[in-house]
Amino acid sequence: MDTAISLPPKSIHVDTPMASHHFQKVLTKYLDEYYTNEYGDLVILCIGTDRSTGDALGPLIGYKLEKHLKNKDNIFVHGTLDNPVHAKNLDTSIQFIxxxxxxxxxxxxxACLGRNESIGKVTIGYGPIKPGAGVNKDLTYIGNIHITGVVNLGGFMEYMVLQNTRLSLVMNMADMISDGILYSLWHQLRKVKKEQSFVTN
Known part of the structure; x- marks a missing residue:
């Protein structure tokens, strides 16, 4: 895919009215653009650890999604509260996928850290993310598209900041993202069914 024509990153604040709806519309546009016929299975890789409040955004989303997507064909969730994907097992998880x-x-x-005015913002972008960049960890880039949530202020004592992030914010962001993903996937499944019905008829 030519990155010169890639969709620009889009940010939505968790406190925006109907935030999940806005998030779903953006994610649907990204999936329509990039999840093309050259790909097969759809994998949602939720990175983080349940041992840190701020870094639990990914596992919380994975936990919420897994309940709804466990038996869906061609859609797989990796990284949950019970089985998190974090710095120590990221490469193994990527190889497995x-x-x-x-x-x-x-x-x-x-999850990521950022400026004070960005806390609570969720960004969808084209291409991979570099997990652990906010805490100066050199981890593998991963993702065809990425979703990041700014959970707290970056720039100093990153591990302490993540540990002292408000669970309320992280839960609200996890709800917004997981609901938006489910709506977007429902849209994708409807589109596939319509296309299959058109071909059959």
């Missing part, structure tokens, strides 16, 4: 699934299209999700 690429060796197990059929030409996977990966939505990578992670």
């Amino acid at each position: 690429y060796t197990t699934y059929d030409t996977p299209f990966i939505i990578a999700i992670d």
Whole structure:
């Protein structure tokens, strides 16, 4: 895919009225643009750890999604509260995804730190993210598209900041993102069914 024509990143604040709806519309546009026929399985990779409030955004989203997507064909969730994907097992998880699934299209999700005015913003963008960048960890880039949520202020004592992030904010962001993903996937499944019905008829 030519990155010169890629969709620009789009940010939505968790406190925006109908935030999940706005998020769903943007994600749907991204999936329509990039989740093309060259890909097979859709993998939602939720990165983070349940041992840190701020860094639990990914596992919380994975926990919420897994309940609804567990038996869906060609859609897989990695990174939950019970089985988080974090710095120590990220590379193993990536290797498993690429060796197990059929030409996977990966939505990578992670928490991040940022400016004070950006706290609460969720960004959808084209291309991979670099997990752990906010805490100066050198981890593998991953994702065809990415979703990041700014959970707290960056720039100093990052580990302490993540540990002292408000759970309320993280839960609200997890609700917004997981609801938006479910709506967007429902839209995708409807589109596929319509296309299949058109071909059959």
